[in-house]
Amino acid sequence: MTYKEIIEVAKDCMGFCKACPICNGKVCKNSMPGPGAKGIGDVAIRNYDKWREIRLNMDTICSNEDVDTSFELFGKKFKYPIFAGPVGAVQLHYGDKYTEEEYNDILVKSCAEAGIAAFTGDGTNPNVMIAATTMIKKQNGIGVPTVKPWNIDVIKEKMKLVADSNAFAVAMDVDAAGLPFLKNLTPKAGSKTVDELKQIKEIAQRPFIIKGIMTVKGAKKAVEAGADAIIVSNHGGRVLDQCPSTAEVLPEIADAVKGKIKILVDGGIRNGTDILKAIALGADGVVIARTFVIAAYGGGEEGVKSYAAQLGAELEDAMTMCGVHSLKEITRDIVRL
Numbered sequence: 001m002t003y004k005e006i007i008e009v010a011k012d013c014m015g016f017c018k019a020c021p022i023c024n025g026k027v028c029k030n031s032m033p034g035p036g037a038k039g040i041g042d043v044a045i046r047n048y049d050k051w052r053e054i055r056l057n058m059d060t061i062c063s064n065e066d067v068d069t070s071f072e073l074f075g076k077k078f079k080y081p082i083f084a085g086p087v088g089a090v091q092l093h094y095g096d097k098y099t100e101e102e103y104n105d106i107l108v109k110s111c112a113e114a115g116i117a118a119f120t121g122d123g124t125n126p127n128v129m130i131a132a133t134t135m136i137k138k139q140n141g142i143g144v145p146t147v148k149p150w151n152i153d154v155i156k157e158k159m160k161l162v163a164d165s166n167a168f169a170v171a172m173d174v175d176a177a178g179l180p181f182l183k184n185l186t187p188k189a190g191s192k193t194v195d196e197l198k199q200i201k202e203i204a205q206r207p208f209i210i211k212g213i214m215t216v217k218g219a220k221k222a223v224e225a226g227a228d229a230i231i232v233s234n235h236g237g238r239v240l241d242q243c244p245s246t247a248e249v250l251p252e253i254a255d256a257v258k259g260k261i262k263i264l265v266d267g268g269i270r271n272g273t274d275i276l277k278a279i280a281l282g283a284d285g286v287v288i289a290r291t292f293v294i295a296a297y298g299g300g301e302e303g304v305k306s307y308a309a310q311l312g313a314e315l316e317d318a319m320t321m322c323g324v325h326s327l328k329e330i331t332r333d334i335v336r337l
């Protein structure tokens with residue numbers, strides 16, 4: 001199943017999302033609910049556009065070895081350095097085709113079968129986390145539940161589900177502090193101090209990933225909190241209008257914390273060449289959200305698996321054309337800024 005075939009089906013069953021041939025944030029712009037961005041709505045567009053401005057330096061004068069795209073994170077081996085991103089409240093944003101449970105079932109299972117892993121979302125409906133962790137358990141822990149920054153008592157409850165799922169890691173999208181539904185909760189949810197994050201890592205009892213880092217200062221605080229990985233992310237423009245793009249901040253964040261913590265990045269990454277660019281700028285791996293949703297709506301499990309394979313093949317091709325044979329060989333001089 002090709003991505004073109006996937007969008008043919010998806011465009012008629014995704015609510016606010018038009019399943020555009022290029023998912024660049026332009027048509028959905030500031031539609032929230034929907035897959036758009038906050039305020040003026042140009043942050044998701046900027047995420048996408050900045051990857052396009054960065055170009056790849058071709059070099060095929062090298063040995064003609066096979067390319068190895070395999071990737072290890074926290075002792076687990078994956079086929080590619082690619083994760084499907086967490087997307088919560090799919091019925092609100094994408095209409096009725098899938099319940100939260102059905103969406104997570106498709107995503108987690110098909111990503112595990114494709115040799116990658118899915119992050120799952122969280123929401124006010126407790127069944128979202130229950131469904132996600134149940135499916136992750138069925139896939140022998142291959143999936144990353146992403147817990148919202150609730151108050152500490154709710155976090156403890158959610159972490160019990162995470163522990164039961166045997167998930168190989170757990171994430172928290174600290175930038176969800178910018179989502180309206182979290183802001184208005186009692187007791188208060190949202191921003192977390194370094195000490196609170198240390199406590200959450202302690203409760204988590206497994207590798208802890210902090211999602212939503214956009215500054216060197218934030219990355220250093222994540223290191224101080226004992227996090228095992230960060231995701232350089234602006235939540236696809238959905239939490240703060242007028243952020244820079246993730247491609248703009250990734251190099252300085254990598255210069256500051258690379259080697260101390262694993263670095264993932266998301267935001268507008270849409271194909272294998274973008275993945276190569278992100279790794280060249282200092283990421284260990286990438287997270288892709290909106291287009292995996294389209295793959296699930298347009299092609300179900302087969303759609304997700306074929307999209308993952310397509311991204312992997314594109315990455316392999318780009319690596320061949322830039323003269324690198326493994327992820328370790330990818331260095332910043334592969335890109336032209």
Ligand SMILES: Cc1cc2nc3c(=O)[nH]c(=O)nc-3n(C[C@H](O)[C@H](O)[C@H](O)COP(=O)(O)O)c2cc1C
Binds near residue numbers: 266267
């Ligand atoms: C409709 C929608 C819902 C999302 N829900 C979540 C969520 O529950 N948790 C989370 O950490 N990120 C959530 N995100 C953010 C994505 O995981 C990701 O950070 C962002 O979309 C950027 O990646 P992309 O450009 O590949 O979509 C959501 C994004 C969208 C569009």
